[in-house]
Amino acid sequence: MTAPLTRAEKTRRTRRRMLDAAARLFVERGWTGATVEDIARAAEVGVQTVYFTFGTKRALLGEVLDTAIAGDADPAATLDRPWAREVVAEPDPAAQLARQAAGARRVLERAAPVLEVVRTAATAEPELAALWRTNLEQRHTVQLHFAHALTAKAALTAKVGETALPAETAKTGKPIETGKPIEPGGPLRDGHDARSAADIMFTVLGPETYGLLVTTQGWSPDRWERWAADLLTRQLLP
Numbered sequence: 654m655t656a657p658l659t660r661a662e663k664t665r666r667t668r669r670r671m672l673d674a675a676a677r678l679f680v681e682r683g684w685t686g687a688t689v690e691d692i693a694r695a696a697e698v699g700v701q702t703v704y705f706t707f708g709t710k711r712a713l714l715g716e717v718l719d720t721a722i723a724g725d726a727d728p729a730a731t732l733d734r735p736w737a738r739e740v741v742a743e744p745d746p747a748a749q750l751a752r753q754a755a756g757a758r759r760v761l762e763r764a765a766p767v768l769e770v771v772r773t774a775a776t777a778e779p780e781l782a783a784l785w786r787t788n789l790e791q792r793h794t795v796q797l798h799f800a801h802a803l804t805a806k807a808a809l810t811a812k813v814g815e816t817a818l819p820a821e822t823a824k825t826g827k828p829i830e831t832g833k834p835i836e837p838g839g840p841l842r843d844g845h846d847a848r849s850a851a852d853i854m855f856t857v858l859g860p861e862t863y864g865l866l867v868t869t870q871g872w873s874p875d876r877w878e879r880w881a882a883d884l885l886t887r888q889l890l891p
Contacts, residue, residue, distance in 0.1 A: 669726075671696040671703055676717045680766040684714070684774035684781060711780045718771060718788070721764035731795050741802045746810065747886050749803055754882035757858040758874050765868070768860040793855050800851035807840040807890065841889050850889055857881050857888075 658666075674695035678687035689710055693700045707713040720726060723734075731737055736756045743749040761768075768788065775785035841850055856862065858881060866872040866880070 667696075667698060667702070668706060671698060671706060671713075672717055672720055675713050676721065676767060679714060679717060679770045684770055684778065689713075711784065714767075714771065714781070715784055718764065718767050718784070721767045722760055724759070724763055731791070732798055737795070737799075740799055744806065746803055746806045746890055749799070749806065750885040750889070751882040753799055753854065753858065754878045754885065757863075757881065758878040761860055761863045761867075762874055765860045765863055769864060769868075772860075792859065793851060796854040796858070797847060797851040800847040800854060803850060803889065804841060804847045810840075840891070842887075842891050845889060853888055854885065857884055 671692065675687070675692045678692055678695060681687070682691075689703050690700055692713070693703045696703070703713065707716060722731070723729070736752070736759070740749055740752045740756060743752055771781055771785050771788065775782040845853070862881075863877060867874060867877050872880075
């Protein structure tokens with residue numbers, strides 16, 4: 654015999670049902686077209702239940718967005734999630750960029766449609782303009798953290814190459830090229846520092862670029878991931 658649901662579990666399931674209904678209707682109808690009444694009807698709850706649970710329509714969309722980005726209801730920040738920790742812990746710079754592209758793909762497959770709702774509505778709705786700005790800042794903060802990790806690894810790689818040069822030259826009697834010299838400004842290509850590297854990551858791995866290539870041009874997410882990793886490697890690594 655199945656045990657009856659606890660009150661907490663019933664509440665959790667109702668909240669999940671409202672979030673699922675809101676996500677579907679926001680994506681299908683946009684910010685204006687998806688009314689709280691429609692969301693309540695689709696979730697099979699009263700309108701007041703939606704307002705009691707989330708407070709406002711803007712707060713509801715904000716939680717829909719957070720859930721889509723995270724992939725679950727866990728409040729853990731992006732940088733505390735396993736995939737982000739693996740990006741930072743990856744010792745090889747090129748492999749780090751591949752991990753970033755893979756992580757971005759997984760997030761955008763879930764969140765890109767909701768992010769597009771926020772982005773398009775932000776031009777006319779001050780509340781959503783603030784939500785969009787917050788999302789931009791959060792995404793750039795994540796990429797800046799990754800960029801600092803990448804810069805440190807690239808600097809270490811270059812330093813190892815420099816210290817290896819005299820020993821190899823002594824063995825062969827001929828100078829060898831162990832890598833390109835560090836450009837002025839930083840160890841990345843063209844002298845990029847962590848902040849400008851983060852700007853590039855932010856652009857390449859953003860929902861705007863993903864939407865243009867995957868949603869508009871019909872690329873598969875797998876093709877986009879491979880392209881993004883390759884482009885970041887070509888742009889940032891010596």
